[in-house]
Amino acid sequence: MHVHSCALCHIDLDRISVRRGGQVLLQDVSMHIHCGQLTVLIGQNGAGKTTLIRALLGELPHSGTIRHVDGRGLDIPHLRTGYVPQHLQFDREMPLTVCDFMAASLSRRPVWTGVGKKTRTLVNEALASVDADGLADLPLGRCSGGELQRVLLALALTPAPDLLVLDEPVSGIDRNGLKMFLDTLLDLRRTHHMAILLVSHDLRFVREYADHVVLLDKSVLAQGSAESVFSSPEFTSVFGFSGEEAAE
Amino acid sequence: MNTIYSILGTLLPFEAYQFNFMKNAFLAILLLTPLLGLLGTMAVNHQMAFFSDALGHSALTGIGLGIILGLRNDLVAMLIFGIIWAILICLIKQSGSTSTDTVISVFSSTSVAAGLLILARGGKFAKYSSLLIGDILAVTPDDLLWLLLALIGTLILWALLYNSLLLTSVDSWLARSRGVRTRLVECIFVVMVAVAVMLSIRWVGVMLINALLILPAAAGRNLARSARQHAAWSVGLALLSGLVGLTLSYYWDTSAGASIVLVSALCFAISFGVKKIRG
Numbered sequence: 001m002h003v004h005s006c007a008l009c010h011i012d013l014d015r016i017s018v019r020r021g022g023q024v025l026l027q028d029v030s031m032h033i034h035c036g037q038l039t040v041l042i043g044q045n046g047a048g049k050t051t052l053i054r055a056l057l058g059e060l061p062h063s064g065t066i067r068h069v070d071g072r073g074l075d076i077p078h079l080r081t082g083y084v085p086q087h088l089q090f091d092r093e094m095p096l097t098v099c100d101f102m103a104a105s106l107s108r109r110p111v112w113t114g115v116g117k118k119t120r121t122l123v124n125e126a127l128a129s130v131d132a133d134g135l136a137d138l139p140l141g142r143c144s145g146g147e148l149q150r151v152l153l154a155l156a157l158t159p160a161p162d163l164l165v166l167d168e169p170v171s172g173i174d175r176n177g178l179k180m181f182l183d184t185l186l187d188l189r190r191t192h193h194m195a196i197l198l199v200s201h202d203l204r205f206v207r208e209y210a211d212h213v214v215l216l217d218k219s220v221l222a223q224g225s226a227e228s229v230f231s232s233p234e235f236t237s238v239f240g241f242s243g244e245e246a247a248e
Numbered sequence: 249m250n251t252i253y254s255i256l257g258t259l260l261p262f263e264a265y266q267f268n269f270m271k272n273a274f275l276a277i278l279l280l281t282p283l284l285g286l287l288g289t290m291a292v293n294h295q296m297a298f299f300s301d302a303l304g305h306s307a308l309t310g311i312g313l314g315i316i317l318g319l320r321n322d323l324v325a326m327l328i329f330g331i332i333w334a335i336l337i338c339l340i341k342q343s344g345s346t347s348t349d350t351v352i353s354v355f356s357s358t359s360v361a362a363g364l365l366i367l368a369r370g371g372k373f374a375k376y377s378s379l380l381i382g383d384i385l386a387v388t389p390d391d392l393l394w395l396l397l398a399l400i401g402t403l404i405l406w407a408l409l410y411n412s413l414l415l416t417s418v419d420s421w422l423a424r425s426r427g428v429r430t431r432l433v434e435c436i437f438v439v440m441v442a443v444a445v446m447l448s449i450r451w452v453g454v455m456l457i458n459a460l461l462i463l464p465a466a467a468g469r470n471l472a473r474s475a476r477q478h479a480a481w482s483v484g485l486a487l488l489s490g491l492v493g494l495t496l497s498y499y500w501d502t503s504a505g506a507s508i509v510l511v512s513a514l515c516f517a518i519s520f521g522v523k524k525i526r527g
Contacts, residue, residue: 059424083425090418094293095472101418103411104475105426110410112289112479139473140418152422 008071010034011056011079011163011195016064018048018055025051026062027219033163035195037211038186042200042229044238047217049199050086053167056197057081068162082156084166086199088148092141098151099123099136105155126154130184149181160192168199182209203230203239249389264498269385273451273504276387277490279395280448281460283402285486287441288465289478290410293417294434296441297466298349299337301458302356303442306333307449308363311379316366323394326446333359334442338435382453384494384504391451398447405440413437414475456505463512464489470519485515 011033018026026048033039041049055062068079099120100111107119115123120136127135132150135143143151149169156164169181186209188194200206206213206226213229215222221234229235236242256271264270291300307326310333314325333355340351367376412433415423420430441461449457468481493508500507 054421057425059421081425083422085419085422085425088419088422091293091295093469094417095469095474095478096414096418097474100414100475104414105411108411110407111414111475112286112406112410114476155426 008034009076009162009195010069012065012067012069013056014065014067016052016055016062016066018051018060018062024218026055028064029216029220030064031214031220031223033195033197034212035162036189036193038189038196038198038209039212039214040198040200040206040210040226041214041216042203042206043216043221047238049216050167052216053083053165053197053199056163056165057083076162079163080159080161082161082164084149084152084156084164084169086167086169087145088152090140094141096140097136098127098138098140098143101140102126102151102155102158106158122158126158127151129157130154131180146176146178146181150184153181153184157188161194163195163197164188166196166198168201262495264495269387270494270498272387272389272392273384273494274491275392276384276395276451277494277508278487279392279399280451281464281486281490282483283395283399283444284448284461285464285468285483286402286406286479287444288461288463288486289468289475289482290413290417290437291441291461292465292469293414294437296438297458297462298352299438300441300445300461302337302352302359303330303334303438303445304449304454304457305356305363306330306359307446307454308367308379309333309359310363310446311376312363312366323446323450326449327443330442330446331439334438335435338438342431342434378453379450380454381503382449382451382456382505384451387451394447398443402440402444405436409433409436452505452508456509459509459512460486460490460505463509463516467512467516467519470516470523485512485519489515 013029013031013033016026016029017024029052041052043049051060054060056066066079068076070076099115102123103115103119104111106122107116109116109119123136124133127133130150130153132147132154135147135151138147140148140151153169182205185196189196207230210226213223213226214220215229215232215234215238217238221238222229222232231242252275253268253271256265256274260274265274291297306329310326310329311322313329314322317325319325337352337355341348364373367373412423412428415426415428416430416433423430445457445461448460452460464486465478465482467485468478471481472478489512490508493511494504496511497504497507
C-alpha cells in the first residue's frame with residue numbers, strides 16, 4: 001500500500017447540488033474531507049447522505065466541483081476512492097467465494113477460469129489487513145454481516161485509496177463485530193493517513209471518534225468538531241433532542 | 249467435413265451415429281450446449297430466466313417481420329429483431345420505472361401475439377410449427393460454422409466481460425465504484441444471450457430454448473461453491489444432457505429438444521437432492 005506523503009491534503013467539495021426529476025436532493029453542499037481524519041456525515045433518513053456519497057463517487061450527475069488538493073492548494077489528479085456500501089443486496093445462493101468476488105475486481109483474468117496465484121496472494125493480503133484471514137474460500141453468501149463488512153473493507157482498501165467512503169457500514173453487525181471493525185478503521189486512519197468519510201446513525205460513536213462532523217439536511221446545517229455540532233441548535237432541531245442527551 | 253465425419257464415425261460406434269444428420273446434430277450439440285451453459289450461469293446469477301424466455305418468444309416476431317420485409321434469410325431477421333428487443337427490454341429495465349417482470353411480460357406477450365398474427369395469416373402457421381419444437385436433425389454444415397463462430401465470439405467476450413458482470417450481479421453500485429460501466433456491460437450481455445438464443449432456436453425450438461439456457465446453470469448452482477465450479481458444472485451438465493438426450497431421442501424416435509430438456513431436468517432434480525443432503 002502506498003503511504004501518503006502530504007499531511008495537509010484534502011478533498012474539497014464546493015457547492016455540490018443534485019437535482020432529479022425536478023426535486024432538489026442536495027443544495028450547495030460545501031465541505032472539506034481531510035486526510036488522516038475521520039469525517040462523519042450525520043442527518044435524518046432522506047437528508048441526502050447517500051446521494052452525496054454517490055455524487056462524490058461520480059455515480060450521480062451533479063453541479064459544483066470536487067477537487068483533490070495538496071497542502072499548497074494544488075490539484076492532485078485522480079482521486080482514488082474506496083467505497084464500502086451500506087449492505088449488499090445479493091443472492092446468497094450464488095456460487096461465488098470471497099476470493100472470486102475480490103478477484104473479479106482486482107484482476108483481469110475472468111474468474112470462471114479460476115484465480116491466479118498473484119491475485120490469490122493479493123486477496124489474502126487484503127483480507128489479512130482487516131483481520132479477515134481465512135475467509136477467502138468461504139462462499140460470499142455464507143459470510144455473517146460482520147465478515148461481509150470486512151470483505152468489503154478489504155476490497156475498498158485494495159489498491160489503497162486516497163479517500164475511503166463508508167455508507168453506514170456498521171448497521172446490522174453484532175457488537176463484537178462492530179468493535180473489531182471500528183478498531184480496524186481507526187488503525188487505518190493512523191497508519192495510512194487516509195481520508196475517511198463515514199455515514200453513521202450511531203451518535204454515541206460519532207461523538208467519541210469523529211474528527212469532523214457534518215450535519216446534513218439537503219444542505220450543510222452545521223459542521224465542525226463533534227462538540228460544536230452536537231451543541232448547535234440545528235442538531236436539536238433535526239434530531240429533536242440535544243447533543244448531551246445523545247451521548248447518554 | 250468428411251474427415252470430421254469419419255473421425256466421429258470411429259469415435260461413436262453406435263448405430264445412431266452412422267448417419268450424417270446425426271453426426272451434424274452431435275456437432276451442433278457440442279458447440280451449442282457449452283455456449284448456452286456458460287451464458288446460463290450469468291443469466292441465473294442476474295435472475296434473468298424470465299428475460300431469456302421472452303427473448304425466445306421474440307423469435308416468432310423476428311421471422312414474421314422477415315417475411316413482411318421480404319428477407320430471404322430468416323436467421324438474419326431473427327437476429328436483428330432479437331438484438332433490438334433485448335436492448336429495449338434492458339433499457340426499460342435500467343430506467344427502473346416499472347417492475348422488471350412486468351416489463352418482460354409485456355414484451356413477451358406482445359412479441360408472441362405479433363409473431364402469430366403475421367405467421368398465421370391465411371392459416372399457414374403449420375408451416376412454421378417446427379419453430380416451436382425445433383429440429384436439431386436439420387442442422388447443416390453451414391449452420392455448424394455459424395455456431396462455431398458464435399461460440400468463439402462468446403468465449404472472447406466472456407473473457408473480457410465476465411468479471412464486470414459478476415460484480416454487477418452482486419451489487420451494481422459497488423461495481424460502479426470499482427469502475428465497471430454496469431449499464432453497458434449488461435446491454436452487451438443481453439445481446440450475447442439474444443444472439444445465442446436466435447442461433448439455436450431453429451434446432452431447439454421456441455418452447456424449449458430457455459430450459460437449455462437455465463436448467464444446466466441452475467443445476468450447476470446447486471453443486472458449485474465457486475464461480476469456476478459453477479461454469480464447469482453448467483457446461484458439463486449441458487453437454488451431458490445434450491448428448492444423452494440426442495442419443496435417446498434417436499432410439500425412442502422422439503423430439504431431440506424435448507429429450508435433452510428432460511435429461512437436464514433430471515440433472516436438476518438430482519443436483520437439488522445432493523444440495524439438500526449436503527445441507
